[in-house]
Amino acid sequence: MGGADAGPCRLTVCRGCCCGTRKKVPGVDHKAQLARLSAVEDHLGRSVPVRTSKCLGICFQADVVVVQPSREGRAAGGRPVWLGRITEDEHLEAVDDWISAGGPGLAPLPEALADHVTSKDAKKPKKPKKPKKLKKPKKLEKLEKDKKRKKSEKPRGPGKSKKDKKSNRDEKSKKDKKSKKDKKSKKDRKSGRKGGGKG
Numbered sequence: 001m002g003g004a005d006a007g008p009c010r011l012t013v014c015r016g017c018c019c020g021t022r023k024k025v026p027g028v029d030h031k032a033q034l035a036r037l038s039a040v041e042d043h044l045g046r047s048v049p050v051r052t053s054k055c056l057g058i059c060f061q062a063d064v065v066v067v068q069p070s071r072e073g074r075a076a077g078g079r080p081v082w083l084g085r086i087t088e089d090e091h092l093e094a095v096d097d098w099i100s101a102g103g104p105g106l107a108p109l110p111e112a113l114a115d116h117v118t119s120k121d122a123k124k125p126k127k128p129k130k131p132k133k134l135k136k137p138k139k140l141e142k143l144e145k146d147k148k149r150k151k152s153e154k155p156r157g158p159g160k161s162k163k164d165k166k167s168n169r170d171e172k173s174k175k176d177k178k179s180k181k182d183k184k185s186k187k188d189r190k191s192g193r194k195g196g197g198k199g
């Protein structure tokens with residue numbers, strides 16, 4: 001076994017709590033992708049060892065794949081390259097092409113992987129905060145509530161409410177009673193006068 005045989009590129013494929021799971025990355029045949037990566041050979045025709053690992057700590061980038069440089073690549077300044085969101089076949093093809101060309105340190109990173117470079121220290125991007133509602137001053141709030149309430153109330157015409165109708169009825173019956181009383185007293189007076197004339 002020559003020196004070169006001892007140091008091909010190596011791949012670490014995360015298969016922890018999220019990477020490789022349908023729950024986190026649905027619609028992907030993870031097993032087939034792992035098999036695809038296991039078939040990769042480097043520029044010297046050496047098969048590339050693939051190791052699956054537990055969670056690498058950046059689940060938001062699932063699926064995560066780390067490409068380790070070959071011995072020659074490392075000697076040329078190549079360092080392990082962390083790739084995130086490796087879910088499409090084109091990503092796997094790009095990894096294959098890269099390693100076939102020599103991998104980190106020996107061949108430039110394929111363009112298809114440029115947006116996928118990440119690191120073990122990558123921070124999960126924070127969700128944008130919803131803009132806070134400005135609190136209205138209490139006085140203004142009360143005024144607006146009153147306005148709304150007044151608008152929602154139906155305008156009442158004069159004497160239309162039950163109370164008004166009742167008071168109208170009361171007034172009318174009072175008037176009737178009074179006029180009846182007046183008529184009666186007039187009648188009494190008249191009859192009194194008549195009676196006096198006869199006597």
Ligand code: FES
Pocket residue numbers: 014015016017018019054055056057058059060062063064
């Ligand atoms: S499961 Fe892959 S980074 Fe956590």
